[in-house]
Amino acid sequence: MTHYFAGLDIGSTMTKVVIISDKLEASLIGPTGPEHRKLANKVMEEALDLAGLRFIDLTYIVATGYGRINVPFADRQITEITCHARGIHSLLPTVKTIVDIGGQDSKGIKIKDGKVTNFVMNDKCAAGTGRFLEVIADSLGVPLERLGELSLTARKAAEISSTCTVFAEHEVNNQLANGESVANLIAGIHQSVATRVYSLVRKLKIEPDVAITGGGAKNIGLVKALETRFGYPVLVPPEPLITGALGAALIGKEVYEKYTTEGQTPIRCGRGLEEATFFS
């Protein structure tokens, strides 16, 4: 009998689901919003459809991310820090430092044998997060997903001195009015984010290999800026958004295997594929 394990990563901006057996069965990425967060069950349904499975086929479910408590049918909640570490270790076992640039936060994680040994997270400021890039992209009228490629066409990165999102947006608008090119401005913004992230992560004593995860890893301009800041290449997993969900699914699998090895059955939460009700 094949056992299936699901990991749900409910992030501040995106929701990710991964279903595994001995291989990857399905993965799904969708936006998180107040309603989506409430409807983790719908996202799971879609992922199950993709995998051609039913809810009762799942042996164990682990939820992670900021919205992890909003998944009533999860058997266990684990932080995204632990799950990212586990996910990256399975994909890129040589990695010792993870830089996760998410929608509303960024983190540095040190790992050893797939386990977290130390971590740092950004403070309440949005600088150094995906939100910073969203605000600037919006201000420049450039789709978020095009920031990376556009920045690679820059002749010279514009100097953005503000680390505050609001002031940086103002600075970008001023420089735009003074004739600075959009590409140079985006390159400057990437440098600004890279500097901010670097100063956060260096508190951990960065050790290579370094991997980048989260939405920020999908921006080639930001990845290049980070490589310049770190002084060596960084690794990007094939789908950097799902490493947390993958890690959650893998941890679920490990929990199940540990219990069964000891002749026990893991305790399930016993809930069906239902929506969280504690919002109303």
Next chain:
Amino acid sequence: MAEDKKPRALATQAAGKIPKFVRGSLSATLKAKEEGKKVAYAYIADGQDEIMRAMDIVPAWGESFAGVCAAKRDAEKFLQKAEADNFSRSLCTYATCTIGFDMMREELNGEPVPGAPWGGMARPDMILGSGQLLCDPRFKWPQATQHYIPDVPVFVGNMYYPPFDPKLDHKDQEKFYVKYAADELRELVKFCEKVTGKKMDWDRLAALTELSDKTWDLFIDTYELRKAIPTPMDTGDAMNTMVPFTFNLATQEAYDFYKDLYDELQQKIADKKGVVEDEKYRILWGAGLPSWFALGDFQYFNNKGAVFPVEVTYRGGEKIERLDLPKTNDPLEHIAWRWVRYWTHWYDKARKRPGSIPKVERIIEYIEDYKCDGVVFHSAFSCRSWHAGIIHQANTLKKVYGDIPVLIMEGDIVDISSYNEADTHNRIDAFIETLDAAKKRKG
């Protein structure tokens, strides 16, 4: 998660008595005028306690008042008042909260500020600052306060101790520091005599110094009971039970408080009653003042089976015999010796471990004595004296001692705008997972 909502059922009864202590200290300042006593703005851990008590000077502790404002989440109006006069939020928020309060009281001609938590503090008759190595506001806070109460005389003493140098034996220099500190205290006595119009009762000072020594001993004996597994009291309580030692030293009430606490902890140990039912992780609070508005975070740890049997913060004492103080009949010289020897207590150990520093030696000693699995530091951004050295301490600890899970929490002591509960709890969750993984690795 339902587990997060479990109440901390086994907190000490002694901790429950603390609000009465704090409120009593604040109201004592308000009653002092009727009783013909002088009020002094005072600052903790500065070696001046016995002198004030011996001269019947009522201390008004800004740090305590600001902490109360923060705990009641009622500090913002005072912070904003100070900010309006260009005091930056990155300055010590104990200082800016109190200065904002002073500004308001002066606008009312020294009358009590309506709505001030627990009645606030009385207008002082003097300010007894202590510029020393504990924190930099000790120099500037009294001076800044005097802008608003210019008729109030200020004395800022300097209580130094030898800096740590791994290649030098500080004992070669300590007599100089002791003499300097004792001379400063003598000047303080003269200043207090002038302001109060009373002469120092030296016998009373000697008796109160002896009482303080006894309280130091009892305080440490009591806190060392927390080595028991499960621990009968954690830092969540200690952030309360530190009050008599920190703000009421050289009083019988403080001594009696620790006698009661000692008995209570002994009973808990005999009954095998821990802070939590199932103690899974023991953590050292390695440095930093807490966020007074978020003390519930200790309970969040407790609900996950994590307890703090020991903390560096507010453990400003040591067993007197361990300090090996030279005999002297001069109480001021005794206080000076106690001061210098306390602050240099971990120097010898640090010299023996290459690359170490005294603060880290202290942390290592506590990790080992209290069998801790990890260390939490709290980086309160406006408390620069702690905030700036925390990462260095954490890195040094890992370098000289080994890989032990460390969490650096971020926030402030008073300024609630620094705090994000969801983020803080997320960090705690991740730290607990890290602790768990480390424990499993160790086997």
